[in-house]
Amino acid sequence: MSTTHEEHSHHEQSFITKYVFSQDHKMIAKQFLITGFLMGFIGMMMSVLFRLQLGWPGESFPILTFLLGENWAPDGVLTPDKYLALVTIHGTIMVFFLLTAGLSGTFSNLLIPLQLGARDMASGFLNMLSYWFFFLSSIIMLISLGVEGGPASAGWTIYPPLSALPQAIPGSGLGMTLWLVSMAIFIVSSLLGSLNYIVTILNLRTKGMKMTRMPLTIWAFLITAILGVLTFPVLLSAALLLIFDRSFETSFYLSDIVVAGTALDFNGGSPILFEHLFWFLGHPEVYIVLLPSLGLTSEIISVNARKPIFGYRAMIGSMLTIAFISIIVWGHHMFVTGMNPFLGAVFTFTTLLVAIPSAVKVFNYLTTLWKGNIRFTPAMLFAVGLISTFISGGLTGLILGDSALDINVHDTYFVVGHFHIVMGLSAVFGMYAGAYHWFPKLFGRMMNHNLGKAHFWLTITSVYGVFLPMHFIGLAGVPRRYYSNSAFPLFDSFIDLNEIVSAFAILAAFAQVLFFINFVYSALRGPKATQNPWDSNTLEWTTPVEHIHGNWPGEIPAVHRWPYDYSKPGAASDFIPQTVPLSEYEKDEGH
């Protein structure tokens, strides 16, 4: 093994092969992180802009015209179709570009080789392609903002016929074509990445790294990647059929349509077919977004509570169960589409089952904190924050997953509140936790703690301020994706609450600026990191602070124990790295 490494370190790299078309997993992780955060920043700003309209409908905000132009916001007021465009692209960017590619791309790439003891990913070249396809799809998505008619505006779920007919909404013209092309390329990127993660995890573990000695992060990445490989192709096929309907006049999703006074020739298709195909990915996607964050926080909570994660095997089991069930629950997005009530009953049953492994995870997190010795680094704050959001958002899932209850809250603000908390916030908190925790590994420098703490408390306060009131608004029957609630006297009671939500949204955006400054400053000028700043057991902290190609200067260390030997009785220090052999009287706790 050491010979391979010397070959690696001796060959000179140009700027282009080192920083641009890099095949090194650590550089690719940084590329994913930075691209993902930039896209996330754009997505977040969009939400602030449309919250201005929702909080103060019809009021003039010159900043809207300044940022979006006369076409989108004449006289400082967003037009209704561009409001829908912002909502659509906000959702698309957050779900796919920030929380799928940004999250998995960053941490799977960084941690899989480092925590398993591999020199790099199984295929560096595919890995590089994965990033550049992602980059290309991001660029196309951003370009679509500027085309005639505006970007896709049919909601991030792009249900046809709305997404198929430019006569129905201007965004369904060129903007929608670009959306579909961008997503097709995105899916290619995601599949290349996922295949690479799976192969690397199964084949490139160092000596002694049994599956049952892998950190929970790696388990989460493995399950996420498998879920992605199983379901993303279905979205690709859905998108391809939609492209056919739009451009080649097939009728997969369309039938009996009269629009703008003209009867169209589509015959025999069904929009419901699209919904089935879309949600076959769409629901597992929730877990593709969430599982990596759960993995990252499992690790961070254990390290910072100085205590083994409680129920290691139960944690793996619950992730596997969640992933499996998530493939057979998609129909709960379609309870009111007119599908056979018997199917509705089946999907209610499978959906509510997800609560069982989720409950196990929450209780295991809580037990890990119990009698721990907790250090509140910024990463730990976000990890504990994730437990809170996962509980707060997960519990309302019991309402939405129950078909009879869903009838009255379906597509209301209750749903918006629910999924933003359980999947949006939890995934974002996990991602921030990961960024703070592994920053020393990514950039060799430390982030500022105080700014990190301010960032956390401002964020958790303001995002709950944004999403909790939405539950109340939704329970009053206010639908989502309304440009304004002023058309219904019924909703006037919520004018002030909507202002509060918008004010918190603006505050939340400012809080993210703190992170942004901390991130850029620390990457360039932060204090130098030490090799193992958090006294952690896992292998990534045995590599040198300065990145080298091949990760370890000498041989790859062998692994002798599971990663969670924190505060083990009888040991001198409160952590025992995985590389330390088991003493005669010790047993390996992993199994």
Next chain:
Amino acid sequence: MITFLIFLAILLAVTAIVQMLSIYDLTSVIKGRKAFEVTEKENKTQAFLWLIFVPSYFIFILWQYLVWGKYMLPESASVHGEKIDGLFATTWSIIIPVFIITHSLLAYFCFKYVYNKDRKASFFAHNNKLELAWTVIPSLTLATLILYGLKTWNSVMSPIPDEADKVTIELFARQFDWTARYAGEDEKLGRSHFRLIKGFNALGVDSSDANAHDDILVKGEFHLPVNKPVEFVFRSQDVIHSAYMPHFRAQMNCVPGMATLFNFIPRYTTAEMKQKTNNENFDYILLCNKICGAAHYNMQMKIIVESEEDYNKWLSSQKRFLASN
């Protein structure tokens, strides 16, 4: 000018934070403080903040409930809605205690087990009994919820018995309005086809079908008789819409190319509901709840529930389909 000032202010704020960061880093070096270290005092502060945060979070929710809770939907105006509301109440009675208990534990553990260099964490890696307990208890709870949920769902979705006396109404959606079509005396909706949609015949009703002759088309508002089953047929001519009648706990998508069904029995007339909600301006509404285009936010229809007598009077004053030609 204002834009420039705002830009300047942001620039200054960023510079200030960056400068503070540098000063902090320099003083840390002088004090010999490690960048990754979280001091005992800082840890205690954070633990204390958690202890404050969680109760504040509860209070925040309670405050919203007290101020805006009264604007939640009133008592269900349909018979099946009562069952849905019962299931809702049961579900909340599970959610709220679990929410409070888990969050309280979270805050307490964060506060109680904050770092202390003289203490060692307990090496507690697993415990089969505990893990079994919190697999079995949620499973039993959910089994109850699932059974209760399915029972409610089946009763809500069950069709009106054939022999029952009912009203049949088609709700027809297009960008961006609703039309209601009553079946008329024969209680049968006439055939319709999307190719016949033209000008005055906005629903594409087939005038060669005898059942269509007495159909009644209304816009703006539609009426329902109280305490009589109403069967709705939903259609759309262009994109997916969703007919949402929140007060009746009723919602169904309108999908082009197919007809969907939902039925309910209204319990209270509009006048009764005005009294119940203590609101003179109260009205039942039908609104679109599936993104359908630019004016999605204003696609509505008023619903009036009245005694069967008044309903019949209103209906007979409306034009028949053929007469309206």
